[in-house]
Amino acid sequence: MTTIYTPLQYDIFNEIYKAFEDLGANSGLLSCISSLGDTMTDEQVLEMLQDWNKGKFVKTKAVIA
Numbered sequence: 001m002t003t004i005y006t007p008l009q010y011d012i013f014n015e016i017y018k019a020f021e022d023l024g025a026n027s028g029l030l031s032c033i034s035s036l037g038d039t040m041t042d043e044q045v046l047e048m049l050q051d052w053n054k055g056k057f058v059k060t061k062a063v064i065a
Helices: 007-022 027-035 042-053 056-064
Strands: none
Touching (some): 007 027, 027 042
C-alpha cells in the first residue's frame, strides 16, 4: 500500500531530488527517489534503495550495458 503524502512532504522530496541531482547523482538513483509516492509503492522504493546501497543496481546496470 502506498502512503499518501502531504503537499509539504512532496516539496521535501523534490528538494532532496534537486540536491542529489546537483551533487551529480546517478540517474538510476534519481529515478528511484522520484518514484517515492508516485509510481512505486513505499516498499518497492525501499527495496530498490537497499539494493542500490548494496551495489546490486550497479552490477545489474553493468550486465545490461
